[in-house]
Amino acid sequence: MKIPLYLAVAQWTLLFAFGLLLIVVYRQLGRMLHKSDTAAPLGPALGSTAVSLEYSRFADDTVQYLTPGDGQPTLLAFVEPTCLSCEKLVLALGTAEHAGELSGLRVLLLTSSPKSYLKVSDAFRATRLECGRILAQATMEAYGATSTPLLVAIDRDGVVRAAGPAIQLAEVRTFSRACLLPPAAGESIPITATAPLDENDLEAATQAAGATEEGIVR
Amino acid sequence: MDVLILCAKTAVACLLIVAGGAKLSDPASFASTVRLFIPFRVPWPWLSAIAVAVSLGELAAGLASLTLPAITALNAVVFAIACAFVAVSAVGYAFHRGRSCRCFGALSQRKFDAAGLLRSVVIAGIAAVALPHVGAPALRLDATARVLLLAAGGLLAVAAFTAARARGTGREPEPEVVTQ
Secondary structure: OOOOHHHHHHHHHHHHHHHHHHHHHHHHHHHHHHHHHHOOOOOOOOOOEOOOEEEEEOOOOEEEEEOOOOOOOEEEEEOOOOOHHHHHHHHHHHHHHHOOOOOOOEEEEEEOOOHHHHHHOHHHHHOOOEEEEEOOHHHHHHOOOOOOOEEEEEOOOOEEEEEEOOOOHHHHHHHHHHHHOOOOOOOOOOOOOOOOOOOOHHHHHHHHOOEOOOOEOO | OHHHHHHHHHHHHHHHHHHHHHHHOOHHHHHHHHHHOOOOOOOHHHHHHHHHHHHHHHHHHHHHHHHOOOOOHHHHHHHHHHHHHHHHHHHHHHHOOOOEOOOOHHHOOOEOOHHHHHHHHHHHHHHHHOOOOOOHHHHOOOHHHHHHHHHHHHHHHHHHHHHHHHHOOOOOOOOEEOOO
């Protein structure tokens, strides 16, 4: 029986495709194993002193210099407007801010994206929290911001009290407590899990945070 | 010459299957890239739907091109998709340079750069090679062969999906709190 030319070619191509896929997977598996051995953890080391940073504030396009440890507890959120989880975190921060749960805290949204990227996200457009662009890659590295979202809680003395990914309101509360109420020795702040914000909640939450179809309510 | 044309045709079909399968493993991530190319505000559910539709479209085009080689119109469709890749790469290179393109979902860490644009042009070139007509005897497949090719294409998509899913990072652990 004679095999059609197309079938013979397709078989060999598929074989090569499977082989290539196998190589890609093995290569990435090797990288992952290497990374797990050598990669730095997400966020700065707990208990370390937070480094100063420069950022371009989007509200007035001025360069600001932040010095943690100046007596004001600080909550830093490393976020990107094009990241869905970051949008959820910004909404959660907005909800906490609206409820007064962040009073006494300096809350700062930091991104590596230019200001023009804010327009793609309702949450970023609507937020009343201060937002700016990190000016130096070294700052991102110093804070271990290898992926977003990343929340860093810094107390009034400039010590990193909590650091890690966060999306939910409960996690925001945990981080804000870490900034404001340093626990006694040996204690820990319990983390309570709640249902995450659903994608369908985004629009409602955004409106609650102050956005309307016409623009941002100030 | 026929071998070259058929190699190009099946190679691009496999590429579309792998790209579609890999993207389907993480539509939310691909939706972030889709968002870059939409100049107005679009809700996330819509973006996710567009991302899934694009992924399914690639997958369907790849499977159709692989299993129905006698339909020459599919070659033009695949070439049009490849041209769309070039356009997306060019726009990405112009306006979103350095951003992840997620062309193969989590399987690749490629970004919008000159090399990515060149790759897209090469893919479009290969798709163009597959455009010429090949004699009917070379493309004559019976039902069993079609089913087997479809199964192999499906398996390739599942393999790409699984590999990309395994590569994805997923949800990070709960935050850790330091105490004094």
